[in-house]
Amino acid sequence: MxxxxxxxxxxxxxxxxxxxxxxxxxxxxxxxxxxxxxxxxxxxxxxxxxxxxxxxxxxxxxxxxxxxxxxxxxxxxxxxxxxxxxxxxxxxxATPRPLHYSDLEPDFAPLRDKVRRHTLVSEDRLAPLYQLSRQARKVNGDLAEIGVYRGGTALLMAEALQGSIQQLHLFDTFCGMPDSDPAIDMHRSGDFADTSVKAVSALLGEYKNVQLHPGLFPETLPEHWSYKVFSLVHVDVDIYASALACCQFFYPRLSPGGVMIFDDYGFPSCPGVRQAVDEYCGNHDLQVLYLQGGQALLQRS
Ligand SMILES: C[S@@+](CC[C@H](N)C(=O)[O-])C[C@H]1O[C@@H](n2cnc3c(N)ncnc32)[C@H](O)[C@@H]1O
CATH class of the missing domain: 3.40.50.720 (NAD(P)-binding Rossmann-like Domain)
Incomplete structure (x- = not known):
């Protein structure tokens, strides 16, 4: 003993x-x-x-x-x-701690390990994204991610969607950050340039419901999307103008129960994201739900 x-x-x-x-x-x-x-x-x-x-x-x-x-x-x-x-x-x-999500959901740990080397996003943020992607299967509309980089979080979302007819739309320049506003943003044009359409297509090639939209968002939005609806939108763009453009296009197109999740809302390195989300929410009387890992959610009731 x-x-x-x-x-x-x-x-x-x-x-x-x-x-x-x-x-x-x-x-x-x-x-x-x-x-x-x-x-x-x-x-x-x-x-x-x-x-x-x-x-x-x-x-x-x-x-x-x-x-x-x-x-x-x-x-x-x-x-x-x-x-x-x-x-x-x-x-x-030895302080007793709450369970990790991987203790509750045995499917999550192998997936987390599969995406880890393709993503900048930490485990504590991958877990909410995975849960929301699973929940999105029960909500009307496709899924989208803006800010794909090497495809790690997109791979997680694609895995969570396996067997669903919902599409996953991926938006990125796939050649680095666009111009940012030096008065607001800390990231600069050309950050995250070490990726490509080819590399991300290869990573996600086996998922037939994944579509890439390379180029500068929102210019890359398909023209016939005016009436499209979304169940989940993952926004991981790091800068003000991109985050605001995401709010303006996607929030009005969320289905009831649909969610936008912003990866960088609470990060000191991405002040423009919080500014854009707070500005949009202030103008539309919306409540931000903050997660301690740095993410923020907007849900459509
Ligand atoms: C932090 S990275 C995304 C990380 C990724 N989700 C992961 O799993 O590691 C941010 C990405 O946002 C993209 N981005 C930001 N604003 C954009 C815009 N307006 N149009 C296209 N891509 C944009 C950048 O090119 C960059 O690849």
Whole structure:
């Protein structure tokens, strides 16, 4: 049986203690340790709470210290290192965390691994995009992505659409960022030029419902699209003029339940995207739904 001391006698520490005690044959908890003097000396859930110095008073050294202090882990790590303890050998961050999306949806992890080397988008943003692409199957209309670069997020969307008759329309210059506004944007003309129509066509060639629209958006919009509707639009364009053009064309064409998702809304490197979305939403009385990973959603009711 493994013995633990829990660092943190607050709600996170108590939750950890209850989790560990669920398997009494494999784990036991000796006591709590806490830096907060008002907790030291208390009995919490039947266990004493000691100050950090207690860890040095044990003859054989402390058992594994499971730290459950949420966002304060870095402070506690420094304190424990000052006491001569080593991370991973003597202590570790054991704060109970919410599940990852890949724990809930077994199809996601292999897909994430498949697209990872073709995309700039991190896992925490790929997961919402995948879920919205799956949900789009139940909403009327095609899907579109503006800002394809090497095709990673497009590949994720194409995979999520497998077997559907919905089309996935991909818009990009496929030869680098167009002109931007230096007073607003941080990206410059020619960024992301290391891609091509040929490379992206090769990556997505097996998906028969994918169509490429190379060139400068919105000039590349097909003429017969005035009455077209969309279930999901992924906007990953990084700059003001492109993001505004996406709002103006696609938002009015979303089906009920349809969504626009902006990859870069919360990124300091893409201030023009937030400015464009906020401006459009302000003018049309729309509410932005912000996701902590940096994305923002607009949903059509
Ligand atoms: C950050 S990259 C897209 C990343 C991609 N989604 C991924 O999975 O890595 C931004 C892309 O937006 C494209 N872009 C921005 N504004 C555009 C416009 N008005 N027309 C066409 N492409 C545009 C750029 O060419 C660039 O490839």
């Amino acid at each position: 493994k013995l633990f001391i829990i660092y943190g006698a607050g709600c996170q520490g108590i939750a950890l203690m209850r989790l560990l005690k669920k398997n009494p044959d494999s784990a036991d908890v000796l006591c709590f340790v806490d830096s907060n003097p008002t907790k030291q000396g208390l009995i919490v859930e039947g266990l004493p709470v000691y100050p950090p110095g207690y860890l040095l008073s044990l003859d054989d050294g402390p058992p594994t210290v499971a730290v459950a202090v949420g966002g304060h882990y870095q402070e506690v790590r420094k304190l424990l290192e000052r006491l001569g303890l080593e991370e991973d050998q003597h202590f570790y961050d």
